[in-house]
Amino acid sequence: xxxxxHPADELPPYVDSQEQEDxxxxxxxxxxxxxxxxxxxxxxxxxxxxxxxxxxxQSGRLNDGAHTTPLRRCQYTVKTSLDGTPRVTCRKKHIYDxxxxxxxxxxxxxxxxxxxxxxxxxxxGLKKVTFPRTxxxxxxxxSGSSTVPKSSEYLFEVKKKDSWNWHDxxxxxxxxxxxxxxxxxxxxxxxxxxxxLDALVGMWCLRLWSDSVERNGEPGSWSWxxxxxxxxxxxxxxxxxxx
Numbered sequence: 001x002x003x004x005x006h007p008a009d010e011l012p013p014y015v016d017s018q019e020q021e022d023x024x025x026x027x028x029x030x031x032x033x034x035x036x037x038x039x040x041x042x043x044x045x046x047x048x049x050x051x052x053x054x055x056x057x058q059s060g061r062l063n064d065g066a067h068t069t070p071l072r073r074c075q076y077t078v079k080t081s082l083d084g085t086p087r088v089t090c091r092k093k094h095i096y097d098x099x100x101x102x103x104x105x106x107x108x109x110x111x112x113x114x115x116x117x118x119x120x121x122x123x124x125g126l127k128k129v130t131f132p133r134t135x136x137x138x139x140x141x142x143s144g145s146s147t148v149p150k151s152s153e154y155l156f157e158v159k160k161k162d163s164w165n166w167h168d169x170x171x172x173x174x175x176x177x178x179x180x181x182x183x184x185x186x187x188x189x190x191x192x193x194x195x196x197l198d199a200l201v202g203m204w205c206l207r208l209w210s211d212s213v214e215r216n217g218e219p220g221s222w223s224w225x226x227x228x229x230x231x232x233x234x235x236x237x238x239x240x241x242x243x
Contacts (some may be wrong), residue, residue, distance in 0.1 A: 021075055023119040023195040032201065034058070034184040034208070039201065042185065049074050051201055052092065057209035058184065059216075070116070071096040071202050095120050096202045098209060108141070111210045113202045121199045124155060126206045135159045138203045156203055164207070166200065175200060184208065 031042035032050070039051040055069040072092040079087050095117040101107040109125030124138045138156040156174075157167045166175035166186075174192065178185040186204050188197065 021194060023193065023198075025194050026191045027194055027197055028191055029188050032186050032188065032204075034186075034205070039205075048076075053098070053205065057098070057205055058212050067100045067102075069098050070094055071098060071113075071205065073198060093117060095198050098202065098206055100209070100213070109139070111206045112141075113199070113206060119195060121155070121195045124199060124203060126203065126210060127154075128210075133159060135164075136207055138199070155199060158207060166204075175204075177204070 032039050033042050033047075035047075036056050037053045038047075038049045039053075040047045040049050050073065052072050052074065053069050057069065072094050075091045075093055077089050077091065079089055081087055095115075097114045097116055098111070099114055100111050101109075103110070109127060112125040113123060115121075115123045122140050123142070125141055127137045127139050129135050129137055136158040137154040138158075139154050154169060157169075159165050159167065163179075164177040165173055166177075168174050172190060174188065174190045176187045176189065178187055186200075188200070192200065
């Protein structure tokens, strides 16, 4: 994407003017909007991206029939030119991969987040639940292990009322989805650490992708060569499977 021309005092929210961003920094509530492959703050005057995907997950199909799409956070830094003029640069940090494994591998999670950045909170699987009400849970798992955590060991729980409401493991409401005015938004209602917001954004995208696949009746087609390669990789490196 092109360099952002706005001056230093118009940096998008949730960015740090330092070279390194603290993953434990507490970020204030924000409204995030997903538009095609870009996520930005509804309060940003120029819609500067905060996160980006490589595919339009709301279409149900990824680019080139892929079953993985990276999630990157846009990190903004203020640099000073030789003449003293501030200049804003953007570096994109790859934090997660959103994945849809083939059903033939008997995955525990039909969709999951694989941690790429060491600063990320961990790998998370999207598990649909039906009791006491239909919803989802974001379950932690070790991507190098064949075991799956117990259903009680979740980071987020998503429940449907008038909208999809996101709760943390203590039951606190932390975010609400909103699809009014033709926009796809999530309203973060409580301060969250940067790494927890990253995980929330990733799981939100994963839930939207899952819904799109179900709505469009697109289960995802895999060639036999792809399936054999994934099965061999799962045996060698471990893969989150049902137990």
